[in-house]
Amino acid sequence: xxxxxxxxxxxxxxxxxxxxxxxxxxxxxxxxxxxxxxxxxxxxxxxxxxxxxxxxxxxxxxxxxxxxxxxxxxxxxxxxxxxxxxxxxxxxxxxxxxxxxxxxxxxxxxxxxxxxxxxxxxxxxxxxxxxxxxxxxxxxxxxxxxxxxxxxxxxxxxxxxxxxxxxxxxxxxxxxxxxxxxxxxxxxxxxxxxxxxxxxxxxxxxxxxxxxxxxxxxxxxxxxxxxxxxxxxxxxxxxxxxxxxxxxxxxxxxxxxxxxxxxxxxxxxxxxxxxxxxxxxxxxxxxxxxxxx
Amino acid sequence: xxxxxxxxxxxxxxxxxxxxxxxxxxxxxxxxxxxxxxxxxxxxxxxxxxxxxxxxxxxxxxxxxxxxxxxxxxxxxxxxxxxxxxxxxxxxxxxxxxxxxxxxxxxxxxxxxxxxxxxxxxxxxxxxxxxxxxxxxxxxxxxxxxxxxxxxxxxxxxxxxxxxxxxxxxxxxxxxxxxxxxxxxxxxxxxxxxxxxxxxxxxxxxxxxxxxxxxxxxxxxxxxxxxxxxxxxxxxxxxxxxxxxxxxxxxxxxxxxxxxxxxxxxxxxxxxxxxxxxxxxxxxxxxxxxxxxxxxxxxxxxxxxxxxxxxxxxxxxxxxxxxxxxxxxxxxxxxxxxxxxxxxxxxxxxxxxxxxxxxxxxxxxxxxxxxxxxxxxxxxxxxxxxxxxxxxxxxxxxxxxxxxxxxxxxxxxxxxxxxxxxxxxxxxxxxxxxxxxxxxxxxxxxxxxxxxxxxxxx
Numbered sequence: 001x002x003x004x005x006x007x008x009x010x011x012x013x014x015x016x017x018x019x020x021x022x023x024x025x026x027x028x029x030x031x032x033x034x035x036x037x038x039x040x041x042x043x044x045x046x047x048x049x050x051x052x053x054x055x056x057x058x059x060x061x062x063x064x065x066x067x068x069x070x071x072x073x074x075x076x077x078x079x080x081x082x083x084x085x086x087x088x089x090x091x092x093x094x095x096x097x098x099x100x101x102x103x104x105x106x107x108x109x110x111x112x113x114x115x116x117x118x119x120x121x122x123x124x125x126x127x128x129x130x131x132x133x134x135x136x137x138x139x140x141x142x143x144x145x146x147x148x149x150x151x152x153x154x155x156x157x158x159x160x161x162x163x164x165x166x167x168x169x170x171x172x173x174x175x176x177x178x179x180x181x182x183x184x185x186x187x188x189x190x191x192x193x194x195x196x197x198x199x200x201x202x203x204x205x206x207x208x209x210x211x212x213x214x215x216x217x218x219x220x221x222x223x224x225x226x227x228x229x230x231x232x233x234x235x236x237x238x239x240x241x242x243x244x245x246x247x248x249x250x251x252x253x254x255x256x257x258x259x260x261x262x263x264x265x266x267x268x269x270x271x272x273x274x275x276x277x278x279x280x281x282x283x284x285x286x287x288x289x290x291x292x293x
Numbered sequence: 294x295x296x297x298x299x300x301x302x303x304x305x306x307x308x309x310x311x312x313x314x315x316x317x318x319x320x321x322x323x324x325x326x327x328x329x330x331x332x333x334x335x336x337x338x339x340x341x342x343x344x345x346x347x348x349x350x351x352x353x354x355x356x357x358x359x360x361x362x363x364x365x366x367x368x369x370x371x372x373x374x375x376x377x378x379x380x381x382x383x384x385x386x387x388x389x390x391x392x393x394x395x396x397x398x399x400x401x402x403x404x405x406x407x408x409x410x411x412x413x414x415x416x417x418x419x420x421x422x423x424x425x426x427x428x429x430x431x432x433x434x435x436x437x438x439x440x441x442x443x444x445x446x447x448x449x450x451x452x453x454x455x456x457x458x459x460x461x462x463x464x465x466x467x468x469x470x471x472x473x474x475x476x477x478x479x480x481x482x483x484x485x486x487x488x489x490x491x492x493x494x495x496x497x498x499x500x501x502x503x504x505x506x507x508x509x510x511x512x513x514x515x516x517x518x519x520x521x522x523x524x525x526x527x528x529x530x531x532x533x534x535x536x537x538x539x540x541x542x543x544x545x546x547x548x549x550x551x552x553x554x555x556x557x558x559x560x561x562x563x564x565x566x567x568x569x570x571x572x573x574x575x576x577x578x579x580x581x582x583x584x585x586x587x588x589x590x591x592x593x594x595x596x597x598x599x600x601x602x603x604x605x606x607x608x609x610x611x612x613x614x615x616x617x618x619x620x621x622x623x624x625x626x627x628x629x630x631x632x633x634x635x636x637x638x639x640x641x642x643x644x645x646x647x648x649x650x651x652x653x654x655x656x657x658x659x660x661x662x663x664x665x666x667x668x669x670x671x672x673x674x675x676x677x678x679x680x681x682x683x684x685x686x687x688x689x690x691x692x693x694x695x696x697x698x699x700x701x702x703x704x705x706x707x708x709x710x711x712x713x714x715x716x717x718x719x720x721x722x723x724x725x726x727x728x729x730x731x732x733x734x735x736x737x738x739x740x741x742x743x744x745x746x747x748x749x750x751x
Binding site: 048049051052053136139140143144146148149226227230231232243246247248249250251252253254255257 | 362365390392396405564565658
């Protein structure tokens with residue numbers, strides 16, 4: 001992406017400016033960021049034995065398809081179960097968080113009501129608290145109402161996205177002109193109709209951005225499910241893979257690093273796909289307001 | 294990068310959760326004493342009819358939840374359900390070791406969510422017993438099972454005259470060594486620790502990439518080696534704890550191990566990583582002083598070195614055979630269990646019945662029961678991996694020479710979690726091993742006092 005941008009700007013500007021040092025630094029960073037990915041891809045093709053005996057950044061025996069098959073069938077196909085759980089948490093948790101953040105953010109931006117400043121302060125404060133710090137109190141709360149070890153223990157906390165709310169809020173202030181809403185009201189449209197036919201469309205880059213963040217956060221969520229869930233049947237992929245990895249330790253250790261690596265590769269594929277699909281909306285959202293119209 | 298940050302945040306959080314849970318246990322242990330005595334009383338009254346009660350519970354049937362990470366559990370539960378069709382056992386792998394303990398602590402603190410039966414390693418058992426999370430099983434007549442197990446092993450599950458579980462496996466330590474490397478470098482199998490240090494020098498001199506063993510600071514290994522050297526740094530009597538990590542036995546161990554650390558004779562590869570497995574296979578880690586459960590791990594996961602490894606008794610200080618336990622777990626009935634009779638019946642079957650132990654051994658477990666340790670069939674086993682050596686003869690000998698009287702701290706899980714911050718520094722060249730142990734002692738004393746224990750340091 002950066003190279004394309006560089007070329008584009010070079011074409012536009014009459015004087016081509018090249019910096020060997022900058023290119024070298026960039027190349028270094030690109031390598032640095034791609035080495036872990038390369039490691040993952042290369043080592044997903046190896047068997048457990050060859051994973052341990054061959055050089056980490058080059059191929060040993062080629063067993064990718066065998067690994068994938070074994071990952072999907074190991075322990076009665078528990079990996080697919082975990083994948084299903086992760087999808088469930090992402091669709092309901094991240095999807096719900098996006099809907100709630102959109103509705104609330106739009107409301108906060110476009111309607112004046114008493115206590116708005118207080119809500120603003122609370123939301124800002126909530127952004128500052130990392131979710132990990134809230135995991136233990138949330139656990140105790142959920143345990144009191146008997147929701148631990150159920151999918152609700154993951155979905156309900158995921159529904160709350162103060163950052164998403166804040167993002168939609170600030171975005172809606174500029175992206176949805178008040179005049180447009182007034183015009184719609186004069187034409188006789190109800191508030192709900194205005195929201196769905198006008199506001200949502202104008203907000204769509206913001207919504208996609210929030211969705212992207214929420215999906216990534218929920219997909220990678222590790223600590224909350226780790227303490228909430230004790231039954232592997234409800235684990236998401238992150239916790240499940242960690243359990244596979246922990247199998248290599250201690251009495252009766254049984255390392256299956258090849259499956260952990262292959263499983264990790266399979267785990268990041270959907271999130272990479274989601275990112276590639278959604279990022280163009282996100283980009284158009286980022287540039288909004290940067291140019292005077 | 295963000296992934297990495299996330300992990301470290303997760304780890305910090307985990308530690309926080311564990312310490313929060315611990316804090317809860319420490320503070321509640323006082324108030325719960327009343328309930329523990331009352332249940333102890335009723336259990337004692339039921340003592341005579343204890344086994345009838347278990348048989349009745351099995352006949353009546355019901356449902357149990359069992360947390361374990363033992364690979365043999367699935368087969369064992371299957372055999373149990375076949376024998377007692379009215380009982381359904383929900384087998385849950387809630388994580389290995391510390392992951393499971395965090396969850397257990399959370400469940401204890403929250404007052405619900407604990408399983409009926411849980412696997413708990415010997416080092417962690419006192420912590421759960423003293424926080425009143427485990428059921429005292431002496432009321433079911435479990436005290437009379439003591440003579441089936443080795444004294445040291447059963448001692449690990451009985452605290453203050455109460456029985457808090459039944460041993461599943463044991464880990465008497467022995468020396469596992471790569472005889473190919475030893476032969477190549479002309480090193481004789483060391484019988485004493487002095488010989489071991491000499492062997493370490495020789496092996497590292499012959500190949501700068503090879504080390505006699507790897508140790509980057511592991512609390513479990515350290516406590517086991519202090520145990521073997523005759524050190525008894527932790528003493529517990531109710532809520533009274535005394536810590537002395539400078540006692541003569543501990544000093545004996547540090548005198549040897551400091552030579553290895555300061556001579557840079559220990560492999561810097563952390564245990565249980567893929568590099569570690571790799572170096573066990575290619576001879577760069579030439580020996581391991583570890584529990585008798587290791588053969589199964591070597592056979593299953595270090596296939597590259599098949600035929601290279603052999604077993605010998607652990608080196609000693611004066612030539613007299615003595616060893617200690619490393620690793621090993623018991624199963625306990627959680628106090629939260631709603632069907633304690635059934636849970637105890639299952640536990641008794643699991644770790645005291647020949648049917649279950651047979652399944653356990655078939656899955657590569659190392660027994661805790663004397664009868665199985667000395668059975669001719671077990672002793673005569675000659676695995677091809679160890680080129681036909683009768684390794685169980687050596688390991689059985691180790692099981693019979695575990696020195697008695699060892700105690701873990703009533704908060705050993707926490708103590709082990711700060712081991713790296715204190716003693717671990719010595720391994721990275723930051724001060725002597727003795728200084729590291731002193732710092733560990735300070736951390737242990739401070740934490741214990743915060744938790745309401747009466748801790749004395751000597």
